[in-house]
Amino acid sequence: MAEPHRLDASALAHWWRTVDRVLLATCGALLAIGVVLLLAAGPSAANRLGIENAFHFPMRQTAFLFPAIAIVVGVSMVSPLDARRIGVVAFIGALMTMAMLPLIANDVNGARRWVDLGGFAFQPSELLKPGFVIVAAWMLSEKRRNPAFPGIAIAMALYLVATALLVIQPDYGQAALLTAVWMVMFFISGWSILWILGIASAAGAALAFGFFFSDHLAARVRAFLDPTADGNYQVRQSVEAIASGGLGGAGDGPVIVKTRLPDAHTDFIFAVAGEQYGFFFCVLVIVLFAAFVMRALDKAAKAESAFAQVAIAGLGALIGLQAFINIGVSLRALPAKGMTLPFVSYGGSSLLTASLAVGLLLALTRRTRTIRRRREVMA
């Protein structure tokens, strides 16, 4: 308050001073890596899909960067209260769209996940995830503040509804991710380990149920256990591509991902990194994601409100775990799941909702109030 020029500074300059630049830089680096990898994988994917423009994918992804950056900056400017409102609206909107999916969705490879928004295929389950984190964090923190409030019950119910909607799509990958994030939030907000064990065993039971009663899930798990099964073709190619990359990448360019990996530009973008740029580059990607999560947890520990703490940790866990699952699948360390690598994979839904998650994260970690309050305390 003492320095008037600060007060007069434009909103953007104010934002720049207060936003967490480590998180911002990490996410920016990952976005740039995504475009670079698409330059390698995009042309052959475009050729395969009969798209004439060889640079269709990197160009479209670059075009998506503008709304993505707008979302990150715009959302991160709002107050924590508004951030919560945005999260709630996103959650309800996603939930309602998903409930209507069986009626309005496009059927892709036997799974109904996509809504056609005028030439742009949108996946509402992507939007659901950050929305859920915010709503659940709110419920958990309200329960903290007022023990009579049925926060856990509500959050649990919302979790079950959201998971059920994901399972009927069927999208077991997203359901598993949501479960993992929910468990992390529950754990980190300080509730008893027993609760966590309860959720974990329920999730385990659901998985077993799914294995026996759903061909979709069973096929994927079996494909993972038996590397020669047909469904696992992409994973095998991915592993081979990564292995052939070696320390510094393949000198001749990414041959395997270009010729034999249909989803190289989306779910298997990590294989492109592995084959083209090699071990060090892959480690860089992993370190960036790990740094993102660690920074988010560090900020969460320093946050004032219980809501902000849980929400920040949850959003960080969301990005981190999704990246972990995607990379794990590419390396054949986990069963195949249709999941994108946040910030990096080609795809509008994935990119825009990751931006929303980061925007919310930045909004909750901004220093504004902390600094002001410290000054007030000091004054």
Added chain:
Amino acid sequence: MRGGSDPERKEVFTRRAVLFSGGVSLLFGGVAARLYHLQIARHDTFEDLALENQFNTRVITPLRGEIVDRFGVSLATNRQNFRVLLVPEETSDPAEALQKIANFVDLPPARRDRILREIRRTGGVNPVQVVDNLDWDEFSKISFARPELEGTLPEVGETRAYPFSSATAFVVGYVGAVTDRDLQAENQEEERVLLRQPGFKVGRDGLERTYERELRGVAGAMQVKVNAHGRVLKEYREEAVQPEQGRTLALTIDAELQMAAMKELEGESASAVVIDIETGDVLVLASTPAFDPNLFNTGIPADLWKEFNESPYKPLLNKPLGGVYPPGSTFKAVSAIAAQRSGVKTNHSVRCLGRFWYGNRYFHCWKQGGHGYVDMKASLKHSCDTFYYDIAQTLDIDLLADTATKLGLGQSYNLGIPGERAGVMPSRAWKAEYYAGDPENQKWYPGETLSAIIGQGAVTSTPLQLAVMAARVASGREIRPRIVRMIGDTVTKQPTFAQIDIDQGYFDVVRAGMNAVTNEGGTAARSRLENPEWQLAGKTGTSQVYRITAEERAKGLTKPEQLPWERRDHALFICFAPYESPRYACSVVIEHGIGGARAAGPKAREIMRAVMQKDPARIPAIGPAAIAARGSTDAREPGRGA
């Protein structure tokens, strides 16, 4: 919420956040470790790293399954094929490389352009086949010169061979190069990879096409170590996944009898079918003239292809299944049974004066002057048309159609060979549907029944159907033909044939009539088999192709020999033997052969003589065990890399 528990909450949160950070580190650390294992540890030696070597998976193409006859004689097999591949990645300029190869083997510029287009189309990732079917001399020369020819890979592949050449062409079919349409139709990526192998062939026609899946086999794979330029440094043969040869297709065909039939029909545009009445096994399925399927395999010259397509003898038409002919008088076997079903007795007698007035015109019997009084048996023996004109006045067309259908006409049997046609057995419903757009013509006129009852008019049939008809008349059972006995070691199921839903007594007069045709001085007395144990019962047929006009008749054109070939009548003959306990049924159709008795009968007799002499039904056919043993001894390692 700023209660006393707040610091405590924050402490718990921090503790758990640290724990979770540890978890995250473990997860990402695990991923990094896995990455290290894949990218560094599996990257065997320092040398590999230095040379920027890579491991590629190379597909090992499987051997195509054999097609054998009922006794295991190969009808389609694989033989060594000396060929030359070009690896586009190893050449600086593919056009120049081809130019050099052309110094050693015949490689016209048109063919070179085609190869260059293929390289551009596939992006130069896969090797392409430059020439194949080289003789040993050419092959050794080019192998010797290889060091000077960059990107050239001489190797020994496998190619399809058809030992019986044209004799089994229409049964077995042939293979041909993979087209873009094949690739698009294939939805499994791994199969597409196999289809893209240089020189890979898929079934284009016949059983080769229908049983493509079974015959193709399962690809194997081998890891190879290649350097940065794509040159293979090492093949990991021990760890290779071996390919699985395609399954053997064992047919019902008897290659020896097939050859005999083809020889008998030589020089004619004709077909012959022999069926085992008890099992429905098709023993002979002959069609002349026929092409050599080996030509299709190695690329058929354009002028020959043109000649095939333009020839009036239609050497590309599978006549036993795809040729449709009016059955003519052979159809009287159906008419006589239909007549009995309508209440006509076998002793019904008609006086034939050579022509029959109906409606407003004469219908002629084939015999000028007429047969005099004929009963049902005599009507078959002498093939008297007038007898059937008389019956047609009261016979319902739908009853005739029903009888024909029960005896096997107007339907296809899905033998598995593409191009099988159903022919036509007209009925009221058929006519209404055929003239759906023309209500004037939908009504069935009684005069049309007079044409149908002697197998003319709209009635058409294939030689296969005629053989089935002969088999059904002989046995009274619903014989269904088959041509594939076994796929691999699985025997295809053939049901025991039920009795036809017609009074079995009605068949007797037809069988007796057919016996009279050959053995009691009937229309085909000269087609008799002398051996009493082989007693052959038959029925002649002559189906009109062109009606001689009154004007032409006035000019003196009375004999069919005076007509140009393509206007002469078709000659047909159906028969079964032995008469007392029928085992084999046969049909022969000679296109424009003029007369069933003169042209078709003797050929059918000679084919049946060969059949009766061998009596293939008494010789045990090849069994599943023999097929399995055969498969394992034949599964050689496909030669790759010369």
